[in-house]
Amino acid sequence: GAVVSQHPSRVICKSGTSVKIECRSLDFQATTMFWYRQFPKQSLMLMATSNEGSKATYEQGVEKDKFLINHASLTLSTLTVTSAHPEDSSFYICSVRQGVPSYGYTFGSGTRLTVV
Amino acid sequence: GESVGLHLPTLSVQEGDNSIINCAYSNSASDYFIWYKQESGKGPQFIIDIRSNMDKRQGQRVTVLLNKTVKHLSLQIAATQPGDSAVYFCAENTSGTYKYIFGTGTRLKVLA
Numbered sequence: 001g002a003v004v005s006q007h008p009s010r011v012i013c014k015s016g017t018s019v020k021i022e023c024r025s026l027d028f029q030a031t032t033m034f035w036y037r038q039f040p041k042q043s044l045m046l047m048a049t050s051n052e053g054s055k056a057t058y059e060q061g062v063e064k065d066k067f068l069i070n071h072a073s074l075t076l077s078t079l080t081v082t083s084a085h086p087e088d089s090s091f092y093i094c095s096v097r098q099g100v101p102s103y104g105y106t107f108g109s110g111t112r113l114t115v116v
Numbered sequence: 117g118e119s120v121g122l123h124l125p126t127l128s129v130q131e132g133d134n135s136i137i138n139c140a141y142s143n144s145a146s147d148y149f150i151w152y153k154q155e156s157g158k159g160p161q162f163i164i165d166i167r168s169n170m171d172k173r174q175g176q177r178v179t180v181l182l183n184k185t186v187k188h189l190s191l192q193i194a195a196t197q198p199g200d201s202a203v204y205f206c207a208e209n210t211s212g213t214y215k216y217i218f219g220t221g222t223r224l225k226v227l228a
Contacts, residue, residue: 004159006159009157032214034214041124042124042220042221043205043218043219043220043221044160044205044218045218046215046216049214091157093159093160095159097214104150104162104165104207104216105150105160105162105207105216106162107152107159107160107161108159109158109159110157110158110159112157
């Protein structure tokens, strides 16, 4: 299956600053990557679908101007949390959809964002 | 809509016993299901999957059962070990769509 690397694993930033999270597909050319957010003791919520070479598709309720997604190559997608606030503190996880025979996702290791 | 959990139910199991984790899925059109394991501070890991044309699938120490009539999925872990302690999520998908809907998750605690 695909190997997905996410960086950084943890980041603490001040309110009002921006944070960039990288997601790399190490052995799989991913035209599509997915970004999830997970609050403590909650399930994964899909935020957006990152499409290589085109605009990301955002889920309802997710602000596209706040969560900027760039998928410039087949192996890299970035999520930038702009003007971060404490309520943006969460666990952000990217994933790549595997191909045959399984159609599940391979997830990155996640990024714990804390906004102070 | 997507399933959102307000808290995580917890299953405590004695080491060596079998564990059964349950999941009620939401969409009757879903035809592909996956169980994921998530350890603290890490991303989810694929455990086992099943398609809707099956009602049972076995892996190494794990078995997934699917009951489409009542939209229920279960994960059975045989001879539960301390390393099995984690949160387990089911995810459902409909063919032709990219979107997976995740269940609320169950925390499995293995007691020594």
